[in-house]
Amino acid sequence: MDEPAPQDLIDTFDGEFAEPSGLLLRDPEGEGGFAWPVPSWETEDAVDEILPDLSEGVRERLIDTLNKRSTIWVRNDEWNAMRN
DSSP, rough: OOOOOOOHHHHHHHEEEEEEGHHHHHHHTTTBBOSSSSOEEEEEEEEEHHHHTHHHHHHHHHHHHTTOOOOOOHHHHHHHHHOO
């Protein structure tokens, strides 16, 4: 799993999901240390939601690459809808 995930898959993922660290308010008692006004997604679930047809090897590389950034995500459309 040393080979990074293809950049186009990372770009597709980033178009749908964002790391919560720059968006959410800190809450020491909340999941992952954040207050969650929208549902949170684990990396595996988020990848499977938007890229269900990946081969197992590509899926694992993508998850490994994304997990180095964050293991919990928020959906961009849910976040934007909540803010508006």
